[in-house]
Structure formats: C-alpha cells, structure tokens
Amino acid sequence: MEDLGLWVIPLAILGGAIRVSTPFLFVSLGEVLTERSGRINLGLEGTLVFGAMSAYAIAYLTGSPWLGVLAAAAGGAVFGLIHGLICWLPRVNDIAVGIAMMILGMGLAFYFGKPYVQPVAPDLPSISFGWWSDVPQVKAALRVNVLFLIGAVLAFAMWWMFRATKVGLVIRVVGDSTDAARAMGLRPALIRTLATAAGGAFAGVGGAYLSLFYPGSWNEGISSGQGLMAVALVIFARWNAVACFGAALLFGGAGALGPTLQSVGVSEGYYLFFAAPYVLTLGVLIATSSPTRAMTGAPGELSITK
Amino acid sequence: MTQGAIGVETLHMTMRFGAFTALDDCSIHIKPGSFHALLGENGAGKSTLVKCMMGFYPATSGEMLVDRKEARIDDPKAAHALGLGMVYQHFTLVPSLTVAENLVISREDAPSVIDWRAERAALRTFMEKMPFRVPLDRPVSALAAGEKQKLEILKQLYLGRRFLILDEPTSVLTPDEADEVLGHVRKLCADGAISVLMITHKFREVTAYADEVSVLRRGKLVGSGKVSDLSHADMAAMMMGDATLATAAERTGDAGAPILQLQQARAKDRSGLKDIEITNLTVHAGEIVGIAGISGNGQMELMEVLTGQRPLEGGTIRVKGAPYGATRQEAQTHSVRYLPEEPLQNACAPRMSVAENIAFRNFDGAGFWLSPRKMRDHANDLVAAFKVKTASINSPMQSLSGGNVQRAVLARELSGAVDLLIISNPCFGLDFSAVSEIRARIMTARNSNTAVLLMSEDLDEIMELADRVMVMSEGRIAYDTPIAQADIATIGHHMGGHA
Numbered sequence: 003m004e005d006l007g008l009w010v011i012p013l014a015i016l017g018g019a020i021r022v023s024t025p026f027l028f029v030s031l032g033e034v035l036t037e038r039s040g041r042i043n044l045g046l047e048g049t050l051v052f053g054a055m056s057a058y059a060i061a062y063l064t065g066s067p068w069l070g071v072l073a074a075a076a077g078g079a080v081f082g083l084i085h086g087l088i089c090w091l092p093r094v095n096d097i098a099v100g101i102a103m104m105i106l107g108m109g110l111a112f113y114f115g116k117p118y119v120q121p122v123a124p125d126l127p128s129i130s131f132g133w134w135s136d137v138p139q140v141k142a143a144l145r146v147n148v149l150f151l152i153g154a155v156l157a158f159a160m161w162w163m164f165r166a167t168k169v170g171l172v173i174r175v176v177g178d179s180t181d182a183a184r185a186m187g188l189r190p191a192l193i194r195t196l197a198t199a200a201g202g203a204f205a206g207v208g209g210a211y212l213s214l215f216y217p218g219s220w221n222e223g224i225s226s227g228q229g230l231m232a233v234a235l236v237i238f239a240r241w242n243a244v245a246c247f248g249a250a251l252l253f254g255g256a257g258a259l260g261p262t263l264q265s266v267g268v269s270e271g272y273y274l275f276f277a278a279p280y281v282l283t284l285g286v287l288i289a290t291s292s293p294t295r296a297m298t299g300a301p302g303e304l305s306i307t308k
Numbered sequence: 309m310t311q312g313a314i315g316v317e318t319l320h321m322t323m324r325f326g327a328f329t330a331l332d333d334c335s336i337h338i339k340p341g342s343f344h345a346l347l348g349e350n351g352a353g354k355s356t357l358v359k360c361m362m363g364f365y366p367a368t369s370g371e372m373l374v375d376r377k378e379a380r381i382d383d384p385k386a387a388h389a390l391g392l393g394m395v396y397q398h399f400t401l402v403p404s405l406t407v408a409e410n411l412v413i414s415r416e417d418a419p420s421v422i423d424w425r426a427e428r429a430a431l432r433t434f435m436e437k438m439p440f441r442v443p444l445d446r447p448v449s450a451l452a453a454g455e456k457q458k459l460e461i462l463k464q465l466y467l468g469r470r471f472l473i474l475d476e477p478t479s480v481l482t483p484d485e486a487d488e489v490l491g492h493v494r495k496l497c498a499d500g501a502i503s504v505l506m507i508t509h510k511f512r513e514v515t516a517y518a519d520e521v522s523v524l525r526r527g528k529l530v531g532s533g534k535v536s537d538l539s540h541a542d543m544a545a546m547m548m549g550d551a552t553l554a555t556a557a558e559r560t561g562d563a564g565a566p567i568l569q570l571q572q573a574r575a576k577d578r579s580g581l582k583d584i585e586i587t588n589l590t591v592h593a594g595e596i597v598g599i600a601g602i603s604g605n606g607q608m609e610l611m612e613v614l615t616g617q618r619p620l621e622g623g624t625i626r627v628k629g630a631p632y633g634a635t636r637q638e639a640q641t642h643s644v645r646y647l648p649e650e651p652l653q654n655a656c657a658p659r660m661s662v663a664e665n666i667a668f669r670n671f672d673g674a675g676f677w678l679s680p681r682k683m684r685d686h687a688n689d690l691v692a693a694f695k696v697k698t699a700s701i702n703s704p705m706q707s708l709s710g711g712n713v714q715r716a717v718l719a720r721e722l723s724g725a726v727d728l729l730i731i732s733n734p735c736f737g738l739d740f741s742a743v744s745e746i747r748a749r750i751m752t753a754r755n756s757n758t759a760v761l762l763m764s765e766d767l768d769e770i771m772e773l774a775d776r777v778m779v780m781s782e783g784r785i786a787y788d789t790p791i792a793q794a795d796i797a798t799i800g801h802h803m804g805g806h807a
Contacts, residue, residue, distance in 0.1 A: 168420045171405070171413040178402045185400040186414055187385055302403060 010139060010266055017143025018258020019251045020150055021216050025050065025208040027153040027250035029232035031160060032204025034243050037236060039197035040177035040303030041089060044100030046205040047229030048107020049081045053209025055115035058220040062123035071210040078206020079199045081107055086195030096305055118220050126215045149211045160243035173197055177301035205229060231283050238286040240299040256282045313503040314375040314391055314470045315340040321370035323356050330356040332527040338505050343497045345514040346507045347547055348524035349739045354507045358473045362387045362394050393469030395460045397476045403449040407442050407459060411466050434466060439492050453602060454485030461493065474506040478513060482602055483800040490517045511540045525549055548740060560755045564593035567728050567759035572623035575613050577606060577783060584609045584783030596760040598774030600767055602803055606783035607763045611732045615646055627728060645721040649733040652713045658706035662698050663687035665705045666720045694719035711742030718749055729753055732763045747773060767799065781805045
C-alpha cells in the first residue's frame with residue numbers, strides 16, 4: 003500500500019462529506035419544502051430518528067432495505083401530517099408543535115426500537131465510482147450510496163419544481179403571502195399541511211440512510227441532532243434546494259473532520275473536531291442574523307421571519 | 309370568452325351581522341363601460357357591499373344582475389366565472405415571484421408543468437395589446453407601488469375580467485402615479501373593455517375620472533348621480549350627513565429655537581443593503597415639519613432611529629443642543645413624545661387596560677409602589693378630556709376602535725409639558741371626525757410652542773398641518789420648502805424620485 007501522506011485528510015473529508023451529508027440533504031430538502039409553504043417543522047429531528055428505527059425494523063423483518071426506506075418515508079409523512087393538522091387549529095404555534103413532535107418521535111422510536119438494537123438488518127446498496135484507482139482510500143471515498151445519488155437528483159428536481167411547475171409556484175405563493183393565496187382561491191392551510199407531510203417523508207428517508215447505511219445500525223444516539231442542524235442549514239442555503247445540496251456536503255465534510263483526524267493518528271484534541279458541525283451551525287446562524295435587516299429570500303409567511 | 313364591458317346591478321342588497329345592519333337596501337347600477345365611484349366614510353358599508361357582490365359574504369337579502377341576467381354569486385369563484393374581478397386595497401401579488409410567474413399562477417387553468425418559453429411569448433403578445441406595461445422578469449418586490457397597482461389591473465385583464473372593483477386603488481400611490489393609473493383605467497372604460505366600480509374617499513379622483521357616483525352612509529345609499537352634476541360640497545354633504553367636524557385651530561405664533569437637529573444621520577434600512585441618510589434636519593419650537601413620501605422610502609427607518617429602535621451608524625441627533633440617544637431617561641428630561649404609526653402595536657400593550665396604558669409615561673417616576681387610585685384618576689381625566697370612547701378604563705386597550713386607540717395614545721403623549729412631538733401617520737384608517745379632531749390637537753400642540761415632526765403618507769394632511777414640507781425619497785430628504793411656496797405638483801415629482 004502506498005503512503006498517501008497528508009493527502010489522506012482531504013480524501014477522507016471528501017468521502018466523509020458524501021457519506022455523512024445524505025441525512026442532512028434529505029432532512030433539509032424536506033424542510034425547504036415545508037418552509038417554502040410558510041411553515042417550520044422543527045419536529046424533523048424526531049421524524050429522522052423514527053425513520054431510522056422503522057427503516058431498520060422493516061428491513062430486518064422483511065429482508066429488503068428498500069421496503070425499510072419506504073416504511074420510513076410513510077412514517078415521516080404521517081408525522082408531517084399530524085404536525086400540519088395540529089397547526090390547522092387556531093392559535094397554534096408551529097414551532098411549539100414541532101418541538102412536541104420531535105420529542106414524541108424520539109420517544110416512540112426508542113420505545114418501539116428496543117428489540118432491534120441487537121439484530122442486524124441488510125444494508126442499502128452502494129455504487130463504487132473508484133474502480134479506476136488502486137488506492138484503497140480513493141476506493142473507499144468514492145463508494146457512493148444510491149440514496150445519496152437519489153438525494154442529489156431530488157435537489158435539482160425540487161429546484162426545477164419551484165421554478166417551472168404549478169405545484170411549485172403554488173407552494174411559493176402560499177409561503178410568501180397568505181392574502182395573495184386566498185385571493186387566488188387557494189387553501190393555504192391545506193397546502194401547508196401537504197407540504198409538511200411531504201417534508202416529513204423526506205426526513206424519514208434521511209433516517210433510513212442513518213440506520214441502513216452509515217453508521218448502519220440502530221441505536222438511540224443515532225442522530226445526535228442532525229435533524230435540528232438541517233433546519234439551520236436551510237436558512238444558510240436561503241431556501242434554495244440546490245444550495246441545500248452544497249450546504250449538506252459542507253456540513254457532511256465538517257462532520258467527517260473529527261473521525262478523519264483520529265484515523266491519521268492525531269491523538270490529542272481531535273475530539274474537539276467532532277464538534278465542528280455544531281460550531282459551523284452556530285457560526286452560520288450568527289453570520290446570517292442581524293437585528294436591523296430583514297432576511298432576504300425568506301418566505302414571507304414564516305413565523306421566524308414575520 | 310366574449311369580450312367587452314358588462315354592466316352590474318344590485319337590487320335591494322341588505323347585509324346583517326347579528327343585530328347590526330351593515331348594508332341596508334342598497335341598489336346601485338353600474339352601466340357597461342362606465343367608471344362608477346363609490347364614496348363613503350370608514351364603516352359606511354362600502355366594503356360590505358363589494359364583498360357581497362364578489363361572493364365573500366352571502367347577502368341577507370337582495371339580488372344581483374350581471375349583464376342584465378339574474379346571477380347567484382355564492383363565492384368569489386362564481387364571481388370570477390361571470391367576469392367580475394376585484395383589486396384589493398392591499399396588493400395581492402406575491403412579492404418573491406416575478407411578474408410573469410404572478411400572472412401565470414393566478415390563472416385557474418395554469419398548466420401543471422409550465423413551458424416558460426411559450427408562456428412568455430403569450431404574455432408578451434398580451435402586453436403589447438395593453439395601454440401600459442410592466443417588465444415581465446422583475447420580481448414583484450422590486451416594483452414601485454404604481455407599477456404594482458398597474459400589474460394588479462393587468463392581471464385582472466389577463467384573467468379576462470370585464471367588470472372590475474377597485475378598492476381605494478390610489479392610497480399607496482403618488483399623485484402622478486395615481487393620475488397615470490386612473491387615466492389608463494378611464495381609457496379602458498371608454499374603449500368599452502371594462503366597467504369599473506371604484507371605492508374611494510378622494511373627491512378629486514371622482515371628479516377627474518368617474519362618470520357616476522354613489523354615496524353610502526351608515527349602510528344606506530344616500531345619493532347617486534352623474535359626477536358632472538355634483539360639486540365636492542354636495543358629495544361631502546352626502547357622505548357626512550349632519551355630523552360636524554372639529555375645526556382646526558388657527559396657526560398662531562412663529563417658530564422659536566431649534567429643538568431637534570439631525571446632522572449626517574445615517575442608518576441601514578430594512579433590507580440592510582441601502583442606507584438612509586439625513587444630511588440636515590432641524591425642527592424649531594412652535595413649528596410643524598412635515599415629511600411627505602411614499603411608504604418604503606426610509607420614513608419608517610427614520611422613525612425607528614428617532615425612537616431608538618434602530619441603531620445610528622453615523623452622524624448626530626441633538627435635542628435642545630444635547631446629544632440624544634432616545635433612552636427613556638433622555639426622552640423624559642427633554643420632554644420628547646412619540647405617536648408612532650399603528651399605535652396599538654407600536655405604542656400600547658394591547659391586552660393591558662386603558663388606564664394602565666395611559667400610565668406608561670409616568671409609572672416609573674413615583675418610586676417602587678404605584679397608586680392604582682392615582683392611575684385611575686389620571687386615566688379618567690384624560691379619557692374625558694380627549695373624548696376616548698371606551699366601555700371602562702379597565703377594558704383592554706385592544707377592545708377600542710382605531711380612532712379611540714389613537715386618541716388614548718395622544719392623550720398620554722400630550723399630557724404634561726411636551727417640547728418635541730414625533731408623529732407618524734396619525735390618521736391612517738380613521739374616519740372624518742376622528743381625523744379632524746386629531747389634526748386639531750396637533751395644531752394646538754404646535755401653537756403652544758411644541759416642535760412637531762410629522763411623517764405622513766397623506767399629502768393632504770401635510771399640506772394642512774405643516775409649516776415646512778420636506779419630501780423623503782430613497783432614504784434622503786429630496787426636497788425642502790416652506791408651506792407658503794409648497795406646490796402639490798412639485799412635491800409629487802420629488803416623491804416619485806424623478807425631479
């Protein structure tokens with residue numbers, strides 16, 4: 003095996019970015035969909051964990067990881083639907099409901115997931131793009147999971163949807179101005195609920211990736227706040243689906259920093275780099291906030307920007 | 309779809325909300341191709357009438373004829389299908405969408421996948437047939453108010469509407485923009501493309517553009533006829549009935565020492581991209597300085613700087629020669645008082661009682677313990693002196709009507725010595741009698757040597773009250789003139805930013 007020297011670090015970060023970014027990508031795409039319709043769903047962290055559990059359980063019981071992904075999406079959609087329906091009631095705050103849904107999702111996942119901590123479920127398949135290289139690190143870095151590719155395609159599809167389809171424009175109308183939507187004869191609450199349900203399905207799939215590929219097992223500490231970070235990532239990406247893809251890669255790369263340094267033998271202080279995504283989240287939130295400036299690109303009906 | 313204007317007639321339209329009759333046996337006839345004005349004070353039933361016509365409310369009784377056929381309109385969709393459309397007072401365009409996106413998505417048969425090349429070509433052909441145009445690829449948030457209003461009207465035509473209701477279409481426009489938009493609407497009527505029913509309270513627009521007028525008062529139709537047969541005084545008499553207005557106090561005394569001075573004051577605006585910069589602004593004692601301008605040109609930011617809600621980036625604000633940072637302490641020492649716009653949100657605690665709200669100026673001067681009796685007495689005095697209509701001084705502030713909230717806040721702010729009064733849009737949305745009373749109070753304050761800075765989007769208000777008129781445009785003071793030399797046309801040009 004040839005010695006790659008310090009080249010190992012960027013290579014591992016690239017590989018890590020691809021591996022770690024997928025849940026960020028799915029959750030943030032779901033959140034973009036929800037927030038573009040004018041609602042915030044903070045419950046996606048709970049949806050992510052529940053998705054991870056249900057995907058793992060179904061994949062283990064049926065032997066098919068894809069059925070697991072489907073179950074996670076369905077579970078996520080149900081969570082989104084509940085969030086949307088509760089927000090339909092008068093004087094209900096979407097952020098408070100989101101926090102409740104987050105705790106509910108995690109609680110249910112831990113309760114139903116207890117029997118599945120031990121068993122081993124089948125993994126999702128991945129495609130090797132490193133066939134041209136003999137270097138094992140390159141091969142490892144370029145082993146790309148199918149869900150990552152699907153997520154990348156979905157990001158561009160969503161960008162196109164918001165630009166050139168009726169559904170996309172309707173969601174933007176509802177998210178930007180309830181009055182305009184009503185004047186057009188649209189039903190904002192219904193559209194928001196559907197968008198929240200679809201967003202929940204995305205987050206569920208993100209969870210399936212966690213338990214069925216990387217890290218690839220089910221336990222209670224599986225998400226460590228990735229669903230919440232994805233919400234910050236949406237603000238960073240200015241509600242743009244393609245920018246979400248880039249931002250997810252960036253967060254993924256930051257998440258890979260700690261393990262990478264550990265693997266090249268940095269024995270002290272590397273654990274500080276485990277905190278890199280969290281520091282990045284804080285940095286992003288501070289850098290994009292201002293007491294005197296209205297946020298550009300934010301949907302006008304969002305409760306945090308109103 | 310058939311082309312051309314249609315006539316609409318309401319017959320004995322009545323609308324009751326519980327025991328309250330908002331609209332009482334109202335029959336009006338808008339002939340095809342005519343420009344019909346609907347006059348009335350706030351609460352006279354104008355919006356109720358048009359909302360019944362558009363199917364937002366089911367009328368308690370009465371019928372409607374559209375194009376001489378009886379029509380049942382149960383919801384706005386049914387109205388749209390008959391060719392009836394409405395342009396609302398507040399824009400119903402989606403700010404972040406482009407003009408083209410706004411137009412296409414407003415169509416009921418918008419395709420699920422939009423072929424932008426074909427749609428854009430169709431939109432261009434449509435625009436070429438129109439008397440006025442709006443750039444297709446601009447996001448609506450980047451359009452000026454006049455362009456937005458034009459787009460609202462274009463949208464209705466694009467949707468094939470042949471009868472338009474315009475709800476105070478010029479309330480956010482400069483006089484120039486208003487003339488342009490209404491001129492185009494008038495031409496569309498004359499060409500027989502549409503008939504128009506316009507809600508307004510501006511007599512000038514009625515005389516200049518409308519063919520016929522109907523006047524509502526307390527839900528009843530109290531007069532109608534050809535505009536050419538009626539004078540402003542006739543219309544005002546119909547609108548007001550026998551109510552008497554408070555007459556404005558005479559302007560007495562001359563300006564004294566400078567009280568408020570801004571020099572090179574700079575601040576960021578809402579978007580954070582532009583600055584507002586006031587190079588030099590001085591308000592003297594016993595003087596009203598009026599700042600005119602279309603909303604969104606930095607007036608709100610200037611108000612926020614003066615109230616301490618927005619940090620100053622550079623320059624100085626001085627009150628009576630001392631630097632002023634708008635802290636509560638400074639405001640109290642220098643007797644600076646504020647009447648911000650939308651006082652229920654900006655100057656009140658809506659759920660606290662009227663008495664408590666009135667005590668806000670002095671509750672912290674009395675030491676640790678407050679005396680509820682003193683607060684009540686104080687509130688009772690002011691409520692009586694300013695004729696605030698409230699069930700009790702213990703009612704929550706938010707239960708009062710707009711005019712009474714304004715009176716209560718004015719009562720609080722004008723009690724005690726006031727050296728500087730900073731006001732923003734004090735009469736927005738109030739009826740005639742409340743407006744004239746509040747304007748009279750402001751004039752009285754001026755005459756007792758208070759320096760007044762008045763920001764208003766209502767040019768008539770500025771012309772009536774101010775001793776000096778300034779125009780704010782793009783965050784700068786673009787024009788400054790004593791009232792004696794002020795001229796509406798010149799001011800209008802500066803408001804529009806092209807002078």
